[in-house]
Each structure stands twice: as structure tokens, then as C-alpha cells.
């Protein structure tokens with residue numbers, strides 16, 4: 001993905017107020033982040049367990065969301081599917097994330113949730129998936145398709161947060 005600056009990140013959020021976006025933890029050293037290896041930029045706040053943020057390029061402008069990761073619940077299901085990258089993961093590596101809706105609805109406590117890779121590592125997973133096979137001879141083409149679909153699903157989730165569909 002194209003590099004993001006701290007200013008772009010802080011002004012990208014669709015579901016938190018300007019004051020919160022100004023105060024929020026944003027990792028330092030953004031210029032050295034592995035942008036080429038990422039489809040979205042996601043991080044956790046080391047000072048507030050469970051608080052996560054995610055920013056991606058929606059066409060030409062950055063769009064960001066704040067998320068809260070629910071506590072892990074013991075599950076008998078061994079494998080979960082991340083709703084963004086669609087990679088099957090051990091149950092512990094996928095978690096329920098809840099995002100406040102945009103605007104007044106979110107301020108009043110309305111949220112939307114989905115299961116995502118617990119450390120927001122979808123970009124790494126879609127890059128691991130492709131294998132060369134007789135019917136899929138070009139792993140790079142397959143990977144491009146996985147990456148495109150990952151961003152489509154992120155985009156749909158953000159649309160749910162903004163309630164624009």
C-alpha cells in the first residue's frame with residue numbers, strides 16, 4: 001500500500017471524533033513501516049489492551065476505523081475464518097472485533113462486529129496463501145486477487161460502520 005503519514009492517519013477516522021483521533025496512539029517510525037507488505041495498516045494501542053485501529057486507502061484517500069477486540073472466549077471450534085482475509089486460523093488467532101458506528105449512532109453506543117485475525121495480520125496471510133498448481137500456475141496473480149478481495153471486505157465492513165449500504 002502507499003505510505004501514510006501520521007497526519008493522514010489521524011484525519012482518516014470515520015468512527016471516532018477529532019479529539020479522540022488527535023489523542024490516539026499512532027506507532028512511531030511510520031516512514032520505516034513495511035508498506036509494500038501491507039494492504040491495510042493495523043495496530044494495537046500498547047497502553048490500552050483491546051484497542052485497535054486500522055487505516056487503508058479507499059481509492060485516493062485514507063479511511064480509518066477504531067475497533068475494540070473482545071476478550072477471548074473459550075471455544076470448542078478449532079479453526080476460525082477471518083472475515084477479511086478468509087484465511088482459516090487456529091481459533092485463538094481470530095477474535096471478535098467491535099467498531100462503533102459512525103456519527104451519533106456510535107456515540108450512543110451502537111456497534112457492528114466481525115471476526116478478524118487477532119493482531120490484524122491479514123496482509124501477511126494473503127501473501128502466504130498462493131501455491132503454484134496446474135490450475136493456478138501464477139501465484140502472483142492469485143495473490144493479487146486475494147489482496148483485492150481482502151480490501152473489498154474491509155471496504156464493506158467500513159461501509160457497514162458508515163451505514164452507507
Ligand SMILES: [Zn+2]
Pocket residue numbers: 082083084085086087116117121122125
Ligand atoms: Zn485476516
